[in-house]
């Protein structure tokens with residue numbers, strides 16, 4: 001029997017305890033021995049819950065117990081998770097985490113510490129919830145040169161955008177409903193501003209490049225400025241708007257960003273709706289592949305943590321290498337990247353001929369519901385050139401990037 005501990009008994013932590021309990025036979029078969037949760041670390045008390053017997057408030061009780069070999073870190077946030085994780089790894093205990101913030105901030109360093117102490121730092125649950133994307137990149141696609149990764153990696157925003165599209169509901173209204181249903185956090189900033197997706201694509205890009213892609217260097221735009229009118233235009237163009245997290249190899253380095261993007265029905269991400277996530281990976285030999293599933297939620301995420309626990313148990317005493325060094329990856333400069341843009345323009349201030357003169361020959365889109373404005377699809381142009389023209393143009397209402 002392998003003794004394990006859980007750091008943090010919140011939504012995911014309690015899910016991990018549940019998965020270990022309910023699937024113990026499967027886990028024993030897969031890991032070669034049973035897994036037993038000896039301790040749960042949390043500041044709170046859980047009177048009446050059986051977990052109370054295992055509850056400790058001092059991390060050192062766990063770190064100093066030689067019987068404990070595996071830690072599930074489901075605390076979230078940087079501190080104290082960072083300090084507690086380091087302590088565990090330095091004591092030779094493998095850590096399996098769902099904490100994307102910590103992985104994005106210190107992934108390479110924690111992997112190195114694990115290597116030095118012949119244990120493992122695994123983070124399957126940090127991206128895509130129950131979708132096994134990390135293990136896919138680290139093992140099944142190890143032989144591939146990954147050319148690009150793009151996907152929907154935030155369930156909350158995808159739920160909101162789907163509702164805006166299908167029900168014509170306003171952003172604030174859907175956000176409130178998502179909070180009431182428990183999909184969105186009370187403080188939804190990390191989701192709706194794209195910060196959560198940014199950390200996830202930083203992790204995926206780091207695995208893609210083998211170096212560190214710092215999330216602070218990633219261009220990130222959330223969904224708060226999108227309106228129901230934008231979706232009416234999207235419908236007219238037989239497209240939809242998704243919050244995409246993307247990373248692509250270019251000659252200038254990795255072009256990585258998080259942004260709302262107009263995509264057409266030929267893109268399989270177009271039909272990924274609600275809280276679901278999907279990640280599309282292009283390898284140089286493989287071509288396109290796609291991974292789809294529940295990107296958030298207690299049990300899907302906990303299941304991914306437990307998958308790492310099984311791996312840690314199977315390879316106890318061995319460090320499984322993960323190609324992610326602390327060296328910074330070279331990132332391409334956003335202003336040089338090229339694409340089409342959809343711009344909404346005030347018809348009285350910017351007549352159609354002026355749009356063509358400003359942006360080049362494009363396509364005009366009219367919406368019956370909005371006679372005082374029109375949409376304009378620009379030709380392919382650089383971000384820098386577009387931004388300069390758009391920002392100076394009196395009468396420019398909004399803009400959305402379009403997939404290439």
Ligand code: HSE
Pocket residue numbers: 129153154155156157191196295296297
């Ligand atoms: N808030 C995240 C989401 C949770 O909505 O996708 C999973 O990381």
